[in-house]
Amino acid sequence: MIDLSKYTKELSKLFSSSExxxxxxxxxxxxxxxxxxxxxxxxxKAKGKNVSLLAPNHLQEFLKWLDGADQINVFIKDRKxxxxxxxxxxxxxxxxxxHPGRLGEAEDSVTASKAxxxxxxxxxxxxNFADLIISDPGKCSTSELVHELICEINGEEFMNRSYxxxxxxxxxxxxxxxxxxAYSSRTFRIVADLLDSGIVKEKIINLIYNNFxxxxxxxxxxxxxxxxxVIPEFKTAYIYLSKDDMKAYNHVKGDTxxxxxxxxxxxxINFSALFIEKDNFIKLSFRSKGQFPSNEFASxxxxxxxxxxxxxxxxxxxxxxxxxxxxxxxxxxxxxxENQI
Ligand code: 5GP
Ligand code: MN
Numbered sequence: 001m002i003d004l005s006k007y008t009k010e011l012s013k014l015f016s017s018s019e020x021x022x023x024x025x026x027x028x029x030x031x032x033x034x035x036x037x038x039x040x041x042x043x044x045k046a047k048g049k050n051v052s053l054l055a056p057n058h059l060q061e062f063l064k065w066l067d068g069a070d071q072i073n074v075f076i077k078d079r080k081x082x083x084x085x086x087x088x089x090x091x092x093x094x095x096x097x098x099h100p101g102r103l104g105e106a107e108d109s110v111t112a113s114k115a116x117x118x119x120x121x122x123x124x125x126x127x128n129f130a131d132l133i134i135s136d137p138g139k140c141s142t143s144e145l146v147h148e149l150i151c152e153i154n155g156e157e158f159m160n161r162s163y164x165x166x167x168x169x170x171x172x173x174x175x176x177x178x179x180x181x182a183y184s185s186r187t188f189r190i191v192a193d194l195l196d197s198g199i200v201k202e203k204i205i206n207l208i209y210n211n212f213x214x215x216x217x218x219x220x221x222x223x224x225x226x227x228x229x230v231i232p233e234f235k236t237a238y239i240y241l242s243k244d245d246m247k248a249y250n251h252v253k254g255d256t257x258x259x260x261x262x263x264x265x266x267x268x269i270n271f272s273a274l275f276i277e278k279d280n281f282i283k284l285s286f287r288s289k290g291q292f293p294s295n296e297f298a299s300x301x302x303x304x305x306x307x308x309x310x311x312x313x314x315x316x317x318x319x320x321x322x323x324x325x326x327x328x329x330x331x332x333x334x335x336x337x338e339n340q341i
């Protein structure tokens with residue numbers, strides 16, 4: 001964990017000297033990106049700041065109930081308004097990503113903006129693309145990091161219902177409801193305060209996890225039954241889905257979220273991969289247990305990266321060829337699997 005007090009003086013100065021603050025999450029934002037974004041939004045609102053919100057390309061259905069989500073502008077849906085927001089901002093806060101490519105189509109406008117830029121993130125090895133980069137891979141979520149920074153700047157813990165709901169969503173989605181990731185005893189102390197603020201955790205769990213379409217559940221069944229391959233000698237399992245597979249189940253964006261985690265619940269499986277066929281490439285997601293560096297695997301072979309146990313990448317070839325390549329590099333990495341339990 002990093003010493004946050006090194007950053008809070010400068011961050012506090014940037015916050016107080018800025019009139020128009022724009023908060024941006026990453027492309028295809030997950031619960032943590034949007035949770036951190038809305039928590040910071042509610043903090044600024046309570047402090048009387050002029051604050052706007054931007055997402056590069058999309059907002060997933062299961063996050064739209066969060067208070068303030070309707071205020072998130074989507075760059076590719078209204079480029080003109082989004083560019084105006086970027087241009088008029090004097091401070092841009094970017095959340096939950098470590099390189100500017102994660103801004104999607106908004107990258108050029110954000111890079112060209114004269115605003116001061118801050119990154120708050122918990123991914124490893126951030127690129128240098130802002131005036132202030134606060135990166136702590138020791139935090140389970142960017143939401144937790146945002147909360148810690150706000151506590152320092154505010155002099156005491158900041159809390160209200162909307163803020164607490166956003167933080168709770170960020171923390172549970174990035175830890176798989178406290179199953180994985182860098183959560184700590186401090187995370188639970190924060191969560192205790194969130195619960196004390198009056199949030200209804202059953203309501204949130206239902207809105208986040210028990211909110212699927214029947215098509216999505218059937219696609220999950222199909223993926224596990226027909227498209228999962230288990231390779232015991234590598235302690236590995238993978239799932240692949242073609243465009244046709246997804247069409248057959250009326251796939252909508254976000255439906256395959258979480259699929260990559262499922263093979264890890266098989267006894268003896270420490271590494272899981274998900275292959276999703278896109279228009280011109282294959283998107284890969286990786287998950288691992290223990291010390292298997294899924295991010296190293298993603299960056300060495302699939303132009304990607306991420307966390308030790310959760311990463312992703314892509315490969316520009318057919319689904320069949322990508323799987324063949326994956327199997328080949330697995331063999332080359334056999335030594336990584338030899339000492340695993
Ligand atoms: P997911 O499998 O949920 O899409 O992604 C898990 C993690 O992997 C994300 O938090 C992100 O950091 C990382 N990740 C996913 N795809 C990519 C990618 O294409 N490039 C990089 N650098 N990281 C990725
Ligand atoms: Mn995150």
